[in-house]
Amino acid sequence: MAPRKNSSALDDLDIVGLRRSLLDWYARSGRDLPWRRQTDPYAIWISEIMLQQTRVTTVIPYYERWLTRFPTVEDLAAADLQDVLKLWEGLGYYARARNLHAAAGQIVGEYGGMFPRDLDRVMALSGIGRTTAGGILSLAFNAPISILDGNVKRVYSRLIALEVPPSKALPRLWNVSDRCLDPDNPRDFNQALMDLGATVCTRHEPNCLLCPWRESCRAYNKGTQSVIPMREESNPLPHKRIGVAVIRDDRGLILIDRRPAKGLLGGLWEFPGGKIEDGETVEECIRREILEEIGIEIEVNDHLITIDHAYTHFRVNLQVYNCRYLSGEARAIECEEIRWVTLAEIEIYPFPKANLQIIEALKARAVGSPGDRV
DNA sequence: GATCCGTGGTG
DNA sequence: TCACCAAGGAT
Numbered sequence A: 001m002a003p004r005k006n007s008s009a010l011d012d013l014d015i016v017g018l019r020r021s022l023l024d025w026y027a028r029s030g031r032d033l034p035w036r037r038q039t040d041p042y043a044i045w046i047s048e049i050m051l052q053q054t055r056v057t058t059v060i061p062y063y064e065r066w067l068t069r070f071p072t073v074e075d076l077a078a079a080d081l082q083d084v085l086k087l088w089e090g091l092g093y094y095a096r097a098r099n100l101h102a103a104a105g106q107i108v109g110e111y112g113g114m115f116p117r118d119l120d121r122v123m124a125l126s127g128i129g130r131t132t133a134g135g136i137l138s139l140a141f142n143a144p145i146s147i148l149d150g151n152v153k154r155v156y157s158r159l160i161a162l163e164v165p166p167s168k169a170l171p172r173l174w175n176v177s178d179r180c181l182d183p184d185n186p187r188d189f190n191q192a193l194m195d196l197g198a199t200v201c202t203r204h205e206p207n208c209l210l211c212p213w214r215e216s217c218r219a220y221n222k223g224t225q226s227v228i229p230m231r232e233e234s235n236p237l238p239h240k241r242i243g244v245a246v247i248r249d250d251r252g253l254i255l256i257d258r259r260p261a262k263g264l265l266g267g268l269w270e271f272p273g274g275k276i277e278d279g280e281t282v283e284e285c286i287r288r289e290i291l292e293e294i295g296i297e298i299e300v301n302d303h304l305i306t307i308d309h310a311y312t313h314f315r316v317n318l319q320v321y322n323c324r325y326l327s328g329e330a331r332a333i334e335c336e337e338i339r340w341v342t343l344a345e346i347e348i349y350p351f352p353k354a355n356l357q358i359i360e361a362l363k364a365r366a367v368g369s370p371g372d373r374v
Numbered sequence B: 001g002a003t004c005c006g007t008g009g010t011g
Numbered sequence C: 001t002c003a004c005c006a007a008g009g010a011t
Helices: A015-029 A041-050 A056-069 A073-078 A081-088 A095-111 A119-123 A130-141 A150-159 A170-180 A186-199 A218-222 A282-293 A353-368
Strands: A239-248 A254-258 A273-275 A297-310 A315-327 A337-341
Touching: A015 A170, A015 A186, A041 A056, A041 A095, A041 A130, A056 A081, A073 A095, A081 A095, A119 A130, A130 A186, A150 A170, A150 A186, A150 A218, A239 A282, A239 A297, A239 A353, A273 A282, A282 A297, A282 A315, A297 A353, A315 A353
Parallel strands: A239 A315
Antiparallel strands: A239 A254, A239 A273, A254 A337, A297 A315
């Protein structure tokens, strides 16, 4: 008989035993999380999206606020996107909020508000991929669908002592996840797997002595658990200096603009500005950018604040200056929309984190200098 | 398949 | 201080 072509990394492991020991561990040591207290697919969907690339402790207050404000998919579908983004403000990856809003429309429009149970239909919703779909369907409906999130990649990479970074072996890891999943207890199994990765099989200093899979884990048995999973390649972050304008007109109103709907910080509001080119002063940059983007002449006055901020693929240094409107009619040339607002009205608009520091600085200055022109 | 997309915690 | 990273998906 010919050797099996697809011999798996799991061939020597007792999968039934692994399932039982993990579920036993989960019954004793699983986490009590807000979205596990019910099986409403809408609430579980919201939690799964918020948890993408985001820590549990960060998500919990956002999750609670969201379910209070938008208790049902109909509430979300009927909401204004700006209000959705405002509720998401500070959580990052804002496409997630835009996709939630769009998918709510899909669910209400195509499925009468009933969350679909079919994997292909769930994955067709905006912002839902294979892992999120598996998470929702297994948690809400106890459907036997595997997942492969960051926790699961780490746990299985160690279990099979994977010799390459997980991104180089996704088909193998999905195969492991499919074969290990307990078809009789998919809900608890998937949750247990994520809890194991989050609390025991952690990135740094995993607590192997508490792990139910210790005896089977190939990394543990080789003593390589601290170097697996292997690191992904990473490139140095580029750095940009940005000139930013807080422009006031003669009435003291402040100019803000809304960024294009897609791309970085899509749909959020900001103070206008742009990249400082080589050989250009900050003041020159700000005057040029405002003329290009908004079409008005301004006077660049005193420095308000400097903000250093790191995004995923680059860092910025924001040089923020108080400016005064001089001439021309402001219009949205390189943005979606512009508005002149008061400092009080600004609270309504969703801003990226780095811009919230500018608003704080403006408020502090307004309080500290009552005679200042506000 | 490589790149883009935020923010806060951490060693 | 700073690179790395944490419940991924879209293009």
